[in-house]
Amino acid sequence: MPMGFQETFKALSDDVRREILLMLRNGKKSAGEIASCFDMTNATVSYHLSILKKAGLITEEKEKNYIFYKLNTSVFEDVMMWFAQFKDGKKSE
Amino acid sequence: MPMGFQETFKALSDDVRREILLMLRNGKKSAGEIASCFDMTNATVSYHLSILKKAGLITEEKEKNYIFYKLNTSVFEDVMMWFAQFKDGKKSE
DNA sequence: AATCTATTTAGAAAATTTTCTAAATAGATT
DNA sequence: AATCTATTTAGAAAATTTTCTAAATAGATT
Secondary structure, three states: OOOOHHHHHHHHOOHHHHHHHHHOOOOOEEHHHHHOOOOOOHHHHHHHHHHHHHOOOEEEEEEOOEEEEEEOHHHHHHHHHHHHOOOOOOOOO | OOOOHHHHHHHHOOHHHHHHHHHOOOOOEEHHHHHOOOOOOHHHHHHHHHHHHHOOOEEEEEEOOEEEEEEOHHHHHHHHHHHHOOOOOOOOO
16 A cells, blocks of 8 residues: 555654654544644644555544544554664675 | 754655665765766755755765765664654553 | 534645755865 | 865755645434
């Protein structure tokens, strides 16, 4: 689903979106719960959620008329891998 | 020096800048050497270098009339730490 | 079926980022 | 001292991102 690193790193480059990710560490939260933590409209938070979703960092789950979001840890692993290239990278290159 | 994560993640969110970082894995390179790998003006690459420098991801070193850039691995460690928060984060929180 | 509740989508304005051209800087060479 | 070489800075244009308001969607309740 995620188009690649460009999209994922762009998603990670915003304070609000990183805050959302931290917020989801201990389990899923609805769009409304997430939005209530910020001083911006629900529409704007929804925009940020869509960016995180496109980047593959979160997934959604509909229940009643709520939409719950939760972390997709596998993409975090991928980003970690990218950083691993800088750990004593001299050997393989 | 780096103002914090916002700046560092913003710096990492651009393809050109991530490419520069990869390019510096096997040692320092001058601004000109770096610029020659891209299809953009030296001035533009200089702009990207300044963003990476402000983010603390690279440092510069003047020699003759060249300016050499190299990775500052300690800031990479810091970013890795941020990601570590998502690794089985349930216990401590 | 009408209404309510939670959320997203569309479209526009504001803010930020990226890129360029032209000029500036600064050390090295003639 | 004049010039050359490598690089950056300034300022503007173009592109992208963030935010808002208003309207749309869709499932739940009355």
